Amino acid sequence: AQRVTQPEKLLSVFKGAPVELKCNYSYSGSPELFWYVQYSRQRLQLLLRHISRESIKGFTADLNKGETSFHLKKPFAQEEDSAMYYCALSPNAGGTSYGKLTFGQGTILTVHP
Amino acid sequence: DAGVTQSPTHLIKTRGQQVTLRCSPISGHKSVSWYQQVLGQGPQFIFQYYEKEERGRGNFPDRFSARQFPNYSSELNVNALLLGDSALYLCASSKQSTEAFFGQGTRLTVV
Numbered sequence: 001a002q003r004v005t006q007p008e009k010l011l012s013v014f015k016g017a018p019v020e021l022k023c024n025y026s027y028s029g030s031p032e033l034f035w036y037v038q039y040s041r042q043r044l045q046l047l048l049r050h051i052s053r054e055s056i057k058g059f060t061a062d063l064n065k066g067e068t069s070f071h072l073k074k075p076f077a078q079e080e081d082s083a084m085y086y087c088a089l090s091p092n093a094g095g096t097s098y099g100k101l102t103f104g105q106g107t108i109l110t111v112h113p
Numbered sequence: 114d115a116g117v118t119q120s121p122t123h124l125i126k127t128r129g130q131q132v133t134l135r136c137s138p139i140s141g142h143k144s145v146s147w148y149q150q151v152l153g154q155g156p157q158f159i160f161q162y163y164e165k166e167e168r169g170r171g172n173f174p175d176r177f178s179a180r181q182f183p184n185y186s187s188e189l190n191v192n193a194l195l196l197g198d199s200a201l202y203l204c205a206s207s208k209q210s211t212e213a214f215f216g217q218g219t220r221l222t223v224v
Contacts, residue, residue: 045215105154105155
């Protein structure tokens, strides 16, 4: 069975401070990992995915298969980063597997001025 | 493109009733998935449909069913509603091998 754990329900930082949102997963195969973000009154949207290895809005996330982690990091947090962040896993079965996501419980990030 | 659209946005039902939720995917997306999000938790996978066939089912009772139409829109049906079915129901669409795009959701309240 697959599982995603986000140990922090709430995370508060000040503007300009580094931020790290933790995500650990368990899955027997080689999954694809994602970070989704939900800003206030907006729909859930993809922030980044591990296979693209991009930096989006200053955020990066590295898949650590040894520690089964996919932590989200940003060196200098901004107030507009305040949102709910979900880590999600998709079985890497290719094809139609992108619709089958297992989500963590989410972390509410608040960036204070 | 309006993105994934869901209807209705809010719904109040009585215990024991049946409900149908609707989802229109992004044009060109043949895969539709349904998720249940209970307050304070992450979305939980219910169903995935691709080309009108069920491709995956989460750990939900048989009271939950879904279907996908030739135009790739989808309906989620829940029978014999329980108070615990109160949640935000999310629909997501995707092309093969691409990210899932989510709708705004339908807020179902069972009283």
